[in-house]
Structures are given as C-alpha cells and as structure tokens.
Amino acid sequence: MSVKYFLVLILCSCSFVGVKGQQFNTDNYLTMPHGTSTITLTAGQRNSGVIASFSLIPNFEFFAQATMFYENTSLEIPSHFTTTVYAKYMFWVNEEKNGGGGVFLGIGKTPGYWANTEFIELHKNIWSAASFTFPLFDNAVSWDLMPGMVYDWSSEPESPGGWGFTYSTRVAVYGIIPQSALVGEVLGTEGDLFSPMEYRIGIRWEPNKFVIPAITYGNTFSGSGQGARLEVGVMIFSPPYLKKPLPE
Secondary structure, eight states: OOHHHHHHHHHHHHSSOOSTTTTOSOOOSOOOOTTOEEEEEEEESSEEEEEEEEOOSTTEEEEEEEEEEOOBTTTTBOOEEEEEEEEEEEEEEOTTSSOEEEEEEEEEEEOOEEETTEEEOOEEEEEEEEEEEEEETTTTEEEEEEEEEEEEEESSTTOOOEEEEEEEEEEEEESSSTTEEEEEEEEEEEETTOEEEEEEEEEEEOSSSSEEEEEEEEEETTOOSOSOEEEEEEEEEOOOOSSOOOOO
16 A cells, blocks of 8 residues: 555544544534533544544634554554644534534644655645534434545655545434434545545444543445544533623
C-alpha cells in the first residue's frame, strides 16, 4: 500500500467528524447548547484519540482532535499521529426538533515521521461536509447522511495534491435495548484520494445526559484489516458554563 494511500485513508476516515458519535465517523445535525463543551475519548485496536468541542456561539461548535495510530507491521505502517481542527454550523432544525442539517469546515495534518530509513513528509488537508438527520418510524430510527469533499497535499514541492469525495451514513435504532441504541455505519472515499468502503456496528449506551459510552467493531468490506476493528469510547458533556444563572 502506498504512503499517500495510507495517509489519505486515515485522514478521511478518522481525522474528521465523529464528536457526537464517539468512534463513528458520521455526525448528526446538532450543535451542543451555547456555553457547553464535550470531551470524547476513544481507544481501539488501530488507533486512540481525543476530541474536545466548545459551543462558544449559538448554533456553532468548534473542535480540536488528535489521533494516535499504532504500528502495523503487516501493512508496514509505523506509529504516528494526526491532528485536525474544524467548526460546525447548524443551519436548519425541523419543527419537531428531531432532525435538521449542519455544515462543517476543517483543516488537518499528519506531521512528518520516519518509516524505517524513509522520511514521510508532512501531509495537510482541507475538508468540508454536510450532515442531515432524518427521524423515522416515530423516532424509533434516526438516519444520518453526511457527504463531503477533501483536498490533501504534502510538503514535498512536487506533490500535486488530490481530491476526494467522502461519504458516510449512519443508522441508530432505539427501543430494542433499554437506554441504548444499536448503531450501524458505512463510510469511504472516492476519487484521487480513494479509501475502501468500511462498516462499523456497535452499541451506544445513553444512561444520562452527561456520560455516554459506546463499543464498536469496524473493518473494510474486503476484510483487509485496514478498518478500525474493536473500539471503545466515551463522551463527557459539561453543563452550561457561559450562561448567566436565571433570576429566581
């Protein structure tokens, strides 16, 4: 597998968007209430990461993410990390407030690192995506759809860069397990920056409004072992800290 193929795979599949769904790539339309923050921690067989989000402006949310990828000797991939920052704007909410739309804009990079005796140059990307949430069957099912675009380039002067169309969709089913959702997802990238289609399935436990854990398994449909495999994650939500208390 080429170095560029691998870098694009991790940047498209893991470096953007997943705050609301832990280790899931697809996000929904929602931004967190004004004056709150969220910490997401994920640990898995392929990588571990942390995401912090801050809702500093109504209908906007700002994110910072770092992901550490472990060494994979079978694919000759050394350990390294990626970083990204991005913003989300919620532009539409339906009358029932259980569906709507949001847009994202972000930049990310993979710092240069040594792979045996070869130095892999710094890679950067800029990306944008839109997310739409549709409630189905009296809110028993929530469907998220998230198309996007990404442009990736390296610090090498001769690198022409490349474009990719990213796609990601997620379905959450409620009411089967108490206080939980069964979640399935499909994602991938087409174009110059191709990455193979992946799936993720898992359970998200929602016992309260402040701590939501999840466990998932993911891989490519070809079974190549390039997918995330087993992952556990937890989202921790803060109470509002920028709002003044209401008068008694």
